[in-house]
Amino acid sequence: MALSRSIDRLISGRITPEMAADPHAAILPTPIAGDSFFDAPDQDLSPGALVRHRDATGWFPRPRTRLRQFMVGSTDALGRPVPVTATLMEPRRPWRGSGPRPVIVHNVAIDSLGTRSTPSCRIVHGVGQDFPTVVPLWLQRGYAVLIPDHQGPRMAYAEGTMAGHAVLNSIRGLVALDSSYATSPTALYGYSGGAIATAWAAQLHPSYAPELVLRGAVAGGSPVDVGLLRGTMNGTLGAGLFGAAIIGMAREHPTLVEQFSPTGIVLASMIKDLSVVPLALSGLARLRLERLSVDPGVFESAAARAVIEANTPGADAPVVPVAFYHGAAVPRFADRWIPEQGVLNLVDAWRGRGADVEYRPVFGDHFVGALSGLPFAMRWIDARFRDG
Template sequence: MSDPAAGSSAVAVPDPMAAFRPAPPHERTPERYLPSPSPDPWYSSPPVVDPATAPGTILDSRPVTIPPHNMRNFGRGWQVLVQSTDSHDRPQQIVSTVIEPATPWTGPGTRPLVSFNVTIDSLGLTCMPSHVLPHEFNLELPPFLQILADRGYGLVVTDFQGPKAAYAAGRANGRAVLDGIRAARAFVPPGDPGPLFADSRVVQVGYSGGGIATGWAAQLQPVYAPELTGVLVGSSVGGVPADYSELFDTLDGTLGSGLFLAAVLGIAREYPELYSLLNDAGDVAAHALRDSCAAANTAAGIFHTPLSMLTDVDPRTDPVVAEVLARNRLGTADPTRGADPREVPTGPVQVWHGDAAAPIGPGPGSSQGPGDPFVPEWTARQLADEWCAAGADVEYTPVPGEHILAAYTAVGPALDWVDDRARGVPFTSGCR
């Protein structure tokens, strides 16, 4: 005879389909779509900080080691927890990795500092460079970081997407880069008599998602970090999607749709009004992808998922979408959307891009490159033209290849340009 109480202690069986069912409306809060907690206590339980703490202030530090498979000739390294500011002027904390390579600096003056802004392109906190560089084998970096270390530059690598992993949220990303630079210049290693990079020239470089952060840091610097005028002596901006509204035809529903969707979800973390536009399928996708890294986001493009599957409004014409995209448009500052007309790069800028005008082979008559099919080269040329018109000094550099290959074909011209700025070589070319 069965025990009628036996069923009361039965263990509930998890629903294997729960992740594929939309949440009821009352559960669709912005928190549902944020990344899972990080194993890093600086992310999972950050210290309580006075909101009035100045951006760039170092809140904590710890030593870090980067293994040889991610950086040979690693010398000394530290991670710093830094006060920063999100897109809406609210305080938040970011993490930066500061590296003094074993390679000595043989150029003029003190060792320069390069802010290398990684192509993070991710939605999860374990995808951030502060976690990946010391703990994982990094497959997502072109050889920029290693070459920079081999040339003897000091390095700062900032988790510029911040505690919400707000991929493609330009204003917050750019502010984080600037605060990482501030912190690296102020940081005094334990036992050292003073800061490593207080007197260093500073140059920054980044591609694609890292190009977003680099471009915004250059544009915001004169207003957000005016003390870096004359210190930030160059910004090399590669493969940057300057105007997201121009990418619907080339990314939405194409092989680039995975990264496009990730970027939209990343921006929504800074502008949660976008979440109200999700339908049931969009709710499931935003929750399921909340921890996805760049490789998975890139691979998801094979499904060619259009945004129209995830919302019941037309994202090309919806006024909420248009307003958010306009606020994250690089180039001519728009005062009607909160931009300051002084937001114009003060130091020289190199804009480089996979361009159909770039020759593939040496000599006259060589065939031309395919150009970037996802972020059209005309958008990068337009960004350079707008910055020039606003008074910046900009050089446009076409490189062979499409969006992936251009990250590698540009290594030479981009890092040679960075090297010239770091060594104090006068910038003689630029806006025509």
């Protein structure tokens, strides 16, 4: 509480007239500068429409891998047209398997608020972010790896519909870019923040992009229930990332910004371009987000409950096989940040709607489980590509 009062005093009076007039604009990220590839287009943004593309290189040479990047039309959480970008990584050696080269849609755990943390920017202008480090293993198998920038142009961290649309339109954009992938077996993978994009893409696939033929989706450490995360992250060492997720969702749902106090708006504007590491470290403050709202009971407000409901999957079900794994095999060493119960609830909801869902508890907390569950995830994907 004393720390909260100190923050209030520190930023008191720093809200500008511009922030007060348009608090939603105040929390949006700064666009990427110095690379015109990421500039907002003024052309057709219908879902799947290819806007631009390029061959790319990065700071580190990748002599065995070709990089191609593209921008494609998509829709945000409220159905408005937006551009999304993606990177395709292809082994230069020919595919030796039967049929066309498989595609793994690898949804990176971006978990950031700043645009320069989006994977396509990091791959070209920095060090790629990938935990656990799986991309080299996919490439070693000869798979093409499609990495969507699933948080979209507003870096809407944790917003499921935005992410699901971005993933599905990235697959459409890949086919528009290179028709040789039109019949490629394709599967989705993601861990933690990437699991949000994977689960939502799987759920939205039948209604939003039914023409896409997918083999399946596997997700680990899945934060699929925001309500449960409130109990494990709000006011704890996880508060930095939990707060960032609330900002990410508010970027797609402006009504949520109306619940921010002046202190909350200023603080959100101060951290709006941060990447995952400083956001995680800010959890040392152990802030309770109610302290940054105009309403002490904000999580029970109509605005918050609507956003939480909109970001809790389960209302519809995938039509492709899905697998989840989660740090829960040994309760004493289970995932303390992302409760297993959220995944179990989703598994039950999807199975109740007839979906083919497998669940595998694995050893370790959120970070150890990322590694201990990796062999299961890779075997599961390999089987989808092998057996069809």
